[in-house]
Structures are given as structure tokens and as C-alpha cells.
Amino acid sequence: MSRNRKIDWQCIAACVAFALPAFASAQEQVSWAEDVLPIFQAKCQECHRPDSIAPMPLLTYEHASAFAPLIRYRVENRVMPPWHVNPDVGIQDFINERGLTPEERETILAWVDQGAPEGDMSLAPAPLEFDEALVWRLQEQMGSAPDLVVESEPYDLPAVTQDKWFRPLVPTGLTEEKWVKAIEIRPKDAQTRRVVHHALAFLLQEETEMVGLPEDADIPLGPRLFMEWAVGKAGQIFRPDSGKLMLPDSQILWEVHLHAMGERVPAAQVEIGVWFHDEPPRHRTILSMLDARGPRSLDIPPNEIAVTQGTFVLAAPARLENFQPHMHMRGKAMSMEAIYPDGNREMLAFVDNFQWNWQINYVFAENAAPLVPKGTMIITTAWHDNTANNPYNPDPTQWVGWGDRTVDEMAHNWVDVTYLGQEDYERMLADRYARLAQEPSGSE
Numbered sequence: 521m522s523r524n525r526k527i528d529w530q531c532i533a534a535c536v537a538f539a540l541p542a543f544a545s546a547q548e549q550v551s552w553a554e555d556v557l558p559i560f561q562a563k564c565q566e567c568h569r570p571d572s573i574a575p576m577p578l579l580t581y582e583h584a585s586a587f588a589p590l591i592r593y594r595v596e597n598r599v600m601p602p603w604h605v606n607p608d609v610g611i612q613d614f615i616n617e618r619g620l621t622p623e624e625r626e627t628i629l630a631w632v633d634q635g636a637p638e639g640d641m642s643l644a645p646a647p648l649e650f651d652e653a654l655v656w657r658l659q660e661q662m663g664s665a666p667d668l669v670v671e672s673e674p675y676d677l678p679a680v681t682q683d684k685w686f687r688p689l690v691p692t693g694l695t696e697e698k699w700v701k702a703i704e705i706r707p708k709d710a711q712t713r714r715v716v717h718h719a720l721a722f723l724l725q726e727e728t729e730m731v732g733l734p735e736d737a738d739i740p741l742g743p744r745l746f747m748e749w750a751v752g753k754a755g756q757i758f759r760p761d762s763g764k765l766m767l768p769d770s771q772i773l774w775e776v777h778l779h780a781m782g783e784r785v786p787a788a789q790v791e792i793g794v795w796f797h798d799e800p801p802r803h804r805t806i807l808s809m810l811d812a813r814g815p816r817s818l819d820i821p822p823n824e825i826a827v828t829q830g831t832f833v834l835a836a837p838a839r840l841e842n843f844q845p846h847m848h849m850r851g852k853a854m855s856m857e858a859i860y861p862d863g864n865r866e867m868l869a870f871v872d873n874f875q876w877n878w879q880i881n882y883v884f885a886e887n888a889a890p891l892v893p894k895g896t897m898i899i900t901t902a903w904h905d906n907t908a909n910n911p912y913n914p915d916p917t918q919w920v921g922w923g924d925r926t927v928d929e930m931a932h933n934w935v936d937v938t939y940l941g942q943e944d945y946e947r948m949l950a951d952r953y954a955r956l957a958q959e960p961s962g963s964e
């Protein structure tokens with residue numbers, strides 16, 4: 521079975537690596553206490569601790585050394601920490617970067633190759649302290665609790681059942697227009713967290729006139745997706761000059777994907793927290809699906825790697841805030857390119873190591889987020905691996921098409937598009953060139 525093959529490979533690669541410490545002699549001596557623990561504190565322990573999302577803690581030398589071969593394997597393959605964008609292609613400047621630097625990677629690999637030595641613990645940094653209270657993750661950064669909280673209805677999930685999609689419609693209760701500065705979704709409690717695979721929140725509202733968008737452009741409002749929750753993504757803060765618009769009498773349409781874990785959860789419930797701008801921001805951001813959908817949507821033959829492309833033409837100048845591929849078990853890679861009206865073509869981002877159980881939103885840094893002119897065509901390319909080489913492939917003999925179940929496929933590219941008027945666009949471009957010109961060159 522393909523699952524077993526994966527585990528064998530993991531073991532072979534890891535065990536061989538572990539058995540060859542002599543090969544690492546070119547590297548300086550590294551130790552857990554002085555070199556590796558500081559990296560784990562910064563890049564692993566947020567998830568690898570009790571009551572967080574990872575399967576095992578990596579807090580102490582005992583924890584980490586027991587998993588040394590597996591750690592080497594996952595770090596070398598760029599699966600852990602979960603950050604799967606290619607480090608050499610496209611934009612590399614992200615505000616939520618959590619990958620390892622090349623030096624950090626080398627240090628972890630050398631540590632395992634040298635036999636995972638502990639070193640002198642009197643030289644180690646103090647253990648981190650974690651705040652276990654159930655708080656909004658963005659609360660500290662935003663400086664307050666959310667201005668608005670909307671809960672889904674509770675759902676009674678039996679101990680054993682097929683996957684369920686629960687779609688309650690809940691009023692936001694807003695009586696005036698609001699501009700959204702930040703959004704976060706979370707499961708309401710630990711029980712819910714165990715059974716919620718992902719949760720989407722769509723914002724339903726009547727829009728009779730286009731508010732906050734450049735005039736005389738036919739801008740698609742997209743699928744009205746407001747925010748989603750999945751392992752690896754909790755929320756988002758918009759840039760100070762932009763935000764999402766919420767209207768009076770709006771409603772949240774939830775889509776909660778639940779799977780039973782052998783124990784009844786009588787009230788599975790998720791909630792969304794929203795922080796508002798005090799003043800309307802200058803620009804409006806619309807979450808858009810720049811999907812890779814071919815003429816036949818998706819057509820993935822058995823035992824093949826299928827490539828699918830979709831295009832999206834920007835009806836007005838825009839700033840592209842992020843890149844977020846979404847595929848399922850056969851998802852292998854996704855790229856986002858721009859073809860500018862002058863014919864130039866540019867690779868913006870490339871996730872070459874897609875892991876279907878991770879929904880990672882790669883948010884570009886302020887100075888890196890592409891500012892693109894009206895008429896730019898965005899090309900999203902998706903690769904699906906339906907061969908036996910894909911360790912997650914449940915059955916390489918099946919034809920696969922577009923669908924909701926994890927054994928069906930998708931090829932979404934969720935991008936927050938901030939639309940700009942022509943003058944704003946030109947001003948922002950000029951400002952950016954000026955800022956970049958001021959930066960000391962060759963400092964990196």
C-alpha cells in the first residue's frame with residue numbers, strides 16, 4: 521500500500537542519514553543546548569508542545585533526540601517547519617515567514633549527523649513559557665479583543681459517521697457599514713478542534729453599488745469568502761490602507777467540514793472575531809479565486825501527473841497581497857505568474873512542495889506585494905500527482921476530477937486582491953521605487 525511505502529522511505533532515508541555521522545565532520549560541532557534548542561524555540565515549539573497541534577512535543581533534549589532521524593528527514597525535505605514555498609523562485613519576502621534559514625537547516629542536519637549531542641545545558645536558553653489561556657491569537661497584536669464575534673450554530677456530531685459539511689447561516693447583527701482591519705476564526709473549544717477539518721466563513725450581503733472600488737471597472741466580487749480556518753491558518757491582518765467591507769444586515773454563511781473521531785461531540789462550534797478600522801481605509805480588498813481551472817475544470821488521469829492552468833485578468837490596477845494554494849491529496853505544486861500588458865512575464869510565487877494537510881497563506885511583505893497594472897493576466901498552474909510515487913495518493917488507478925471530498929481534487933488559488941485607482945497605483949509604484957532606491961544596496 522502506498523502509505524506503507526511512504527513510511528519505509530522515511531525510515532530508510534532517516535536511518536541511513538543517522539548511521540553516517542562521520543560524513544558531517546566538515547561541519548563545526550553543534551549541540552542541542554547552544555545551537556539547536558534556540559532554533560526549536562523560535563521555529564518549532566509553538567506547535568510542538570502539549571495541547572497544541574503537532575503530534576509530539578519538542579521541548580526538551582529527551583523529546584528531540586528521540587525523534588532525531590525523523591526530524592532530519594522532515595527538515596531536509598522542507599516539510600517541517602510547514603513552509604513549502606520554493607526558496608529560490610519568485611518573491612521571497614513574506615510577513616508571516618516561518619521557514620528555516622539555510623544556516624538553521626544546516627545546523628539541525630549537522631546536529632543529527634553528529635549523533636544529536638546534548639552539550640552543556642548550563643549554556644542553554646531558559647525554557648519558553650506558553651500562555652495556555654483560550655485567547656484570540658491576534659488579540660495581542662491588535663491591542664484589544666475583537667469588535668465583533670459571530671458564532672456558528674452548534675452541531676451534534678456522532679462518534680462514528682461519514683464526513684459532514686455543516687452550513688448554518690448566521691446574521692452578523694451589524695446596523696452600519698464597517699471596514700474590517702483583521703479577522704480570525706477559531707474552534708470554540710478543544711473538543712471542536714479535534715473534529716473540525718476546516719471552516720469557511722462567507723460574507724453574504726446585498727451590494728447595490730460598488731463601494732470602495734475604482735470606478736468604471738467591472739470588478740468581480742469573487743466567491744464572497746471572508747476567512748477560513750484550517751491547520752496552519754488562523755487569521756489575517758490587512759494592511760493599514762486597506763480592508764474588507766461589511767454592510768448592515770450582512771450574514772455569515774458557515775461551511776464547517778467535520779470528521780468524526782470516535783467520540784460524540786454534542787456541540788461542535790466555531791466562531792469568527794472581527795476587528796474594525798476606525799476610519800474607512802483608502803482601498804478595498806477582495807478575496808478572489810485565481811484558480812487553475814482548465815477547459816474541463818480538472819482532468820487528472822490515473823497514473824499521471826496532470827498540469828492545469830487558469831487565467832484571471834485584472835480589471836483595474838491592483839496589489840496582490842498573498843498566495844494561498846488549496847488542493848487535496850494529489851496536490852503536488854502550484855505557481856502564480858503574471859503576464860503584464862507589455863508582454864513581460866514574471867514568476868511571482870511557487871509552492872513546489874505542496875502538502876495537502878497544510879493550508880498555508882503566504883502573505884507578501886509590504887514592499888514585495890506585486891503592484892500590477894490594469895490588464896495584467898495572472899496565470900495559476902497546478903500540478904496533481906496521481907501516480908504511485910505520491911505517498912498520499914489513496915488510489916493511483918482512479919480518474920480524479922473537481923469535488924469537495926478529499927479524494928476529489930481542487931486547484932484554488934486564494935488571493936486577496938486590493939483594487940487601486942490608476943492615480944493611486946502610479947503614486948504607490950513611485951513611492952515604492954523611491955523607498956527601494958533609498959535602501960542600502962548590497963546589505964544582504
Ligand code: HEC
Binds near residue numbers: 563567574591618751
Ligand atoms: C505550525 C505548526 C508547526 C511548526 C511550526 C512545526 N511543526 Fe512539525 N508538525 C506539525 C504538525 C501538525 C505535524 C503532524 C502533521 C504533519 O506531519 O504534517 C508535524 C509533524 C512533524 C514531524 C513528523 C512527526 C511524525 O510522526 O511523522 C516532525 C519530525 C516535525 N514535525 C518536526 C518539526 C520541527 C523540527 C520543526 C521546527 C524546525 C517543526 N516541526 C515545526 C506542526 C508544526
